[in-house]
Amino acid sequence: MKLKKVFSVAAVACAAVAAVPLAAMAQAQPTVSRRIFLDADLNKDGFVDLDEFHKDVVNGFHALDHNRDGYITVEEIRAIPDKTRVELVLKMLKVADKDGDLRLSFREVVEARMDFFDKADSNRDERLSLEETLVFDAGGAQRAAAAAQKKK
Amino acid sequence: MNRLCQRVTAAVAVPVLLLQNVAFAAEQTVELSSSGSYVSRKLPADAREVELVTQRGGSCRFGRTWGYDLGARELWANGCSGVFKITTHDGATGSSPSSSNTAAALAAAAAIAGVAVLASKGRSHEDDNRYQQNYYPPPSNAGYYPPPGNAGYYPPPNHANYYPPTAGYHPPAAGSYPSGGGRMGTIHGPGGMCLDMRGDRVVQGTEAIIYGCHGKNNQRFNWTGRGELIVNNMCLDVAGGSGNNGAQVIAWPCNGGRNQQWFVSGSQIRSQQNGKCLDVAGGNLGAGTPVIMYDCHGGPNQTWFW
Numbered sequence: 001m002k003l004k005k006v007f008s009v010a011a012v013a014c015a016a017v018a019a020v021p022l023a024a025m026a027q028a029q030p031t032v033s034r035r036i037f038l039d040a041d042l043n044k045d046g047f048v049d050l051d052e053f054h055k056d057v058v059n060g061f062h063a064l065d066h067n068r069d070g071y072i073t074v075e076e077i078r079a080i081p082d083k084t085r086v087e088l089v090l091k092m093l094k095v096a097d098k099d100g101d102l103r104l105s106f107r108e109v110v111e112a113r114m115d116f117f118d119k120a121d122s123n124r125d126e127r128l129s130l131e132e133t134l135v136f137d138a139g140g141a142q143r144a145a146a147a148a149q150k151k152k
Numbered sequence: 153m154n155r156l157c158q159r160v161t162a163a164v165a166v167p168v169l170l171l172q173n174v175a176f177a178a179e180q181t182v183e184l185s186s187s188g189s190y191v192s193r194k195l196p197a198d199a200r201e202v203e204l205v206t207q208r209g210g211s212c213r214f215g216r217t218w219g220y221d222l223g224a225r226e227l228w229a230n231g232c233s234g235v236f237k238i239t240t241h242d243g244a245t246g247s248s249p250s251s252s253n254t255a256a257a258l259a260a261a262a263a264i265a266g267v268a269v270l271a272s273k274g275r276s277h278e279d280d281n282r283y284q285q286n287y288y289p290p291p292s293n294a295g296y297y298p299p300p301g302n303a304g305y306y307p308p309p310n311h312a313n314y315y316p317p318t319a320g321y322h323p324p325a326a327g328s329y330p331s332g333g334g335r336m337g338t339i340h341g342p343g344g345m346c347l348d349m350r351g352d353r354v355v356q357g358t359e360a361i362i363y364g365c366h367g368k369n370n371q372r373f374n375w376t377g378r379g380e381l382i383v384n385n386m387c388l389d390v391a392g393g394s395g396n397n398g399a400q401v402i403a404w405p406c407n408g409g410r411n412q413q414w415f416v417s418g419s420q421i422r423s424q425q426n427g428k429c430l431d432v433a434g435g436n437l438g439a440g441t442p443v444i445m446y447d448c449h450g451g452p453n454q455t456w457f458w
Contacts, residue, residue, distance in 0.1 A: 033268060033270075036259065036268065036270045036271070036272045037270055037272075039272035040270045040272040048270065050213050050214045050215060050216070051204075051214060053214070053215075053270075054214040054215065056263075056270050056271055056272050057263075057271075058200075058201045059256070059260075059271070059272070060256070060259065060260030060263050060264070060271035061222070061260065062200065063253055063256035063257045063259070063260040063271075064257055064260050064261065064264075065222075068198065068200075068241055069223070070221070070222035070223035070224070070225065071223045072264075077261075079257075080257055080258065080261045081254050081257065081258065082258055082261070085258060085261040085262060085265065085267075086261075088261065088262075088265035088267065089261050089264055089265050091265070092264055092265045092266070096264075103223075104264070105221055105222075105223030105224060106220070106221050106222035106223050107219070107220075107221035107223065107224065109264055110215060110219060110221075112264060112266070113263060113264065113269075114215040116263070116266045116269050117215075117269060119269075120269040126213070128269065128270070132269075133269055133270060136268075136269045137267070137268045137269060140262070140266060140267035140268055140269075
């Protein structure tokens with residue numbers, strides 16, 4: 001019983017904290033985008049240029065191509081530890097898999113990501129500012145949905 | 153005949169490829185020159201990355217005038233001449249892929265899908281968790297679906313009815329959430345207990361609890377196509393439509409409110425008003441413990457099955 005009381009007190013405390021609900025927590029996501037940006041900006045000049053973006057693409061690719069064969073297969077996509085993202089990437093596969101071999105080649109990934117780079121680079125200076133990154137990421141889910149729809 | 157030809161070609165081609173690979177493995181830098189037309193050369197099988205070391209002519213910009221494909225093992229240039237360094241997996245230090253690098257995999261997936269433009273792997277697991285938590289953040293009132301620009305807010309795809317097969321990825325408009333339905337009977341919860349409305353009679357305001365399974369009327373739930381969980385002609389209801397953690401769950405006359413609509417996500421039962429989970433309060437699994445609403449955390453006290 002005492003234990004229960006402790007729990008309900010904790011629940012009330014949590015409720016107070018979580019009253020800033022998830023809509024507001026979603027605003028915390030720019031914090032993640034920001035950190036990723038700072039990591040990607042290797043020379044710390046405040047911009048992610050094409051060379052730095054290239055590094056980002058390569059490292060991202062290798063995080064998924066576990067068997068190092070230069071392709072991200074459906075199996076490797078399914079190994080992504082988040083079901084929603086698995087679905088998103090599978091849908092992206094339909095869009096980006098130009099040769100229809102049910103796997104993403106490195107080149108297809110680069111082309112898809114360059115496309116996103118261009119969309120994010122709103123002032124067309126061939127580099128991403130933090131602001132451009134945050135703006136893109138804020139519309140990311142919608143964009144992913146739209147991109148997945150395009151190729152129907 | 154064709155098949156035979158292919159086989160013969162393959163047999164001849166293999167040694168050639170092997171030779172090329174050996175040659176490349178020994179040679180870390182290559183030169184490629186293009187003054188306006190597409191040129192390419194083979195990459196070694198274990199190439200991990202190619203970098204531009206020196207630009208000799210044209211304008212070398214990755215993805216624009218030069219690039220490569222680790223799948224087709226090809227380095228290309230079109231309007232760029234330069235010296236390129238090829239790094240192989242064996243030669244790479246500390247950057248080999250690791251299946252345990254969850255954060256990097258998640259970030260890479262987000263970037264490929266266009267959810268985020270960058271995927272640098274400096275993310276900590278802390279970020280990762282936060283990202284997961286933010287992934288289905290319930291709005292307080294605007295219906296279940298994300299307002300434009302709110303990244304990453306989709307309900308879980310493992311909900312059987314979530315992606316209508318013909319509608320592609322776009323979630324249905326608020327109010328037309330595919331709720332499922334078709335499940336009926338006792339709902340088993342943690343500790344071998346069942347979801348139960350306290351007491352024998354289910355009336356307006358009766359509190360949801362867990363109790364030993366007996367399958368009587370106050371434990372029989374009908375999940376309707378609209379997402380309601382009907383028990384003895386009452387709807388399972390988040391009291392007052394509260395969005396707080398710890399909000400009471402009670403029986404209430406069905407009124408079509410969002411706080412009376414539920415969806416199943418894996419083994420979780422979630423409210424359509426904000427995505428929060430049906431939760432056994434405090435994780436205490438004794439008979440009679442209230443069932444409340446709480447942020448979903450994947451714990452056993454939020455696990456239910458029909």
